[in-house]
Amino acid sequence: xxxxxxxxxxxFATMSALFVLAVRLKDNSIVDIAYGAVFVLLAWSAWTxxxxxxxxAFLMLALVTVWGIRxxxxxxxxxxxxxxxxxxxxxxxxxxxxTFYWRSFLQVFMLQGSVIFAVSLPVLLVVKDSGPGLGxxxxxxxxxxxxxxxxxxxxDWQLLKFKRNTANSGKLIQHGLWKYTRHPNYFGEATLWWxxxxxxxxxxxxxxxxxxxxxxxxxxxxxxxxPMLEAKYEGRPDFEEYKKRTNALFPWFPRETKEGDxxx
Numbered sequence: 001x002x003x004x005x006x007x008x009x010x011x012f013a014t015m016s017a018l019f020v021l022a023v024r025l026k027d028n029s030i031v032d033i034a035y036g037a038v039f040v041l042l043a044w045s046a047w048t049x050x051x052x053x054x055x056x057a058f059l060m061l062a063l064v065t066v067w068g069i070r071x072x073x074x075x076x077x078x079x080x081x082x083x084x085x086x087x088x089x090x091x092x093x094x095x096x097x098x099t100f101y102w103r104s105f106l107q108v109f110m111l112q113g114s115v116i117f118a119v120s121l122p123v124l125l126v127v128k129d130s131g132p133g134l135g136x137x138x139x140x141x142x143x144x145x146x147x148x149x150x151x152x153x154x155x156d157w158q159l160l161k162f163k164r165n166t167a168n169s170g171k172l173i174q175h176g177l178w179k180y181t182r183h184p185n186y187f188g189e190a191t192l193w194w195x196x197x198x199x200x201x202x203x204x205x206x207x208x209x210x211x212x213x214x215x216x217x218x219x220x221x222x223x224x225x226x227p228m229l230e231a232k233y234e235g236r237p238d239f240e241e242y243k244k245r246t247n248a249l250f251p252w253f254p255r256e257t258k259e260g261d262x263x264x
Contacts, residue, residue, distance in 0.1 A: 002050075003046055003049070003050045003124055003127065003128045004124065006045075006046065006049055006050070007042055007045075007046055007117060007120070007124060008117060010041075010042060010045055010046075011038070011042065011113040011114075011116060011117055012110075012113065014038055014041065014113070015031075015038075015109040015110060015112060015113035016105075016109070018030065018031055018034055018109055019104065019105050019108075019109040022104070022109070023101070023104075026085070027084070027085045027089075028085060028089040028092070028093070028104055028108050028109075029079065029085050029086035029088075029089045031108055031109060031112055032075050032079075032086065033072055033075045033076050033079060034072070035071065035072070035075070035112065035116070036067065036068035036069065036070070036071030036072040036075070037068055037069070037072040038068075038113075038116055039064055039067075039068040039116060039119075039120060039123075040064060040065050040068035040069060040072075042116065042117075042120055042123075043060070043061055043064045043065070043068075043120065043123050043127070044061065044065075046123070046124055046127045046128075047061060047127045050127060050128055051127045051128075051130075052130060054130035055130070055133065055134050056126055056130040056131060056133075056134060056138065056199065056202060056203070057126055057127055057130045059134065059138060059142070059199065060122075060123055060126045060127070060196070060199060060200075061123075061127075063142070063145055063192075063195075063196065063199075064123055064196075066149070067145075067149060067152075067192060070149075070153060071152075074153075074156050074157075074160070077160065078156075078160055078163075087232070088224075088228060089108070092104075092107075092108075115215065115219070118211055118212065118215050119193065119212045119215060119216060120212070121200075121208065121209040121211060121212050122193075122196045122197050122199065122200030122206065122209035122212050123196065123200075125200050125203050125204070125205060125206055125208070125209055126199065126200050126202075126203050126206075128203075129203050129204050130203065131202045131203040131204070131206075132202065135202065137198050137199065137201055137202050138198075138199050138202065140195075140198055141195045141196065141197070141198030141199035141201075142195060142199070143195070144191060144192070144194055144195030144198060145191075145192045145195030145196060145199075146195070147188075147191055147192075147195075148187075148188040148189065148190070148191030148192025148193070148194070148195060149188060149192050150188065151177060151181075151184045151185065151187050151188030151191065151251070152184070152185045152186075152187075152188025152189050152192065153188070154176070154177055154184070155176075155177045155178065155183075155184030155185035155187075155188060156185050158173065158175075158176040158177060158178060158184075159173055159178070159185070171238070172233070172236075172238055172239060172242055174242055174246075177251070178246075179246070179254060180246070180247070180251040180252060180253065180254065181246065181247050181248070181249060181250065181251040181252070182226075182230075182242065182243070182246050182247065182248050182249075183220075183225070183226055183229075183248060183249055184251065186220045186221075186225050186226065186249060187249050187250065187251060189216060189220060190213065190216050190217045190220055190221075190249070193212050193213040193216045194213045196209075196212065196213075197209055197210055197212055197213050220249075221248075221249060226248055226249070230243075230248075
């Protein structure tokens with residue numbers, strides 16, 4: 001068995017178990033909590049079965065572990081302050097009707113597992129063959145990852161803190177990193193996977209792992225990230241004003257508008 005078949009089987013078993021748990025809890029949004037943790041499980045399991053004691057492998061494992069555990073803990077903390085199933089999954093539960101269970105299995109859990117497999121490609125390639133000693137691509141990739149991790153972690157923390165303040169009920173966060181991009185956490189997520197890709201360029205066929213950051217960027221910018229989230233706020237005057245002066249993804253100084261500065 002090679003590392004890719006091993007990973008596919010592990011992901012199928014893991015996501016199937018999560019589906020069974022979600023059915024019992026009547027909450028498909030647990031898949032979001034598990035998302036980062038499954039990356040960590042896959043990376044360490046693949047390394048245990050196929051990896052070697054090489055610096056690049058340990059660097060990759062460290063980056064994925066720090067990112068994955070932080071993300072899982074953050075989403076768990078965020079969910080603790082919410083009631084019931086996340087609005088996206090609740091909407092699907094209502095609209096799918098009698099097809100809910102099999103569509104949940106395929107379109108939520110198996111699709112999520114497929115995304116994890118594709119995004120983990122640079123990790124698997126490095127674990128499979130760590131290549132030569134660490135070099136400038138590793139340093140550059142780690143630096144890019146660090147920038148992305150900063151935006152994701154700080155953006156998530158600022159948003160969580162903002163939402164837990166009852167005085168902000170019904171308001172939009174427009175300060176901190178959110179002053180420069182409407183989605184600093186998504187920008188961070190997309191950026192850190194480009195860093196992981198740069199590290200993977202050191203190993204055989206590492207260039208193929210470009211699918212990882214490209215897929216993340218596509219999902220966040222065009223599919224389940226920005227479009228789905230911003231659909232909730234379309235038409236709100238404060239959001240429309242915020243949208244005019246603030247980039248969707250790439251951080252930049254806010255543009256001036258006739259209505260003036262941001263309203264916190």
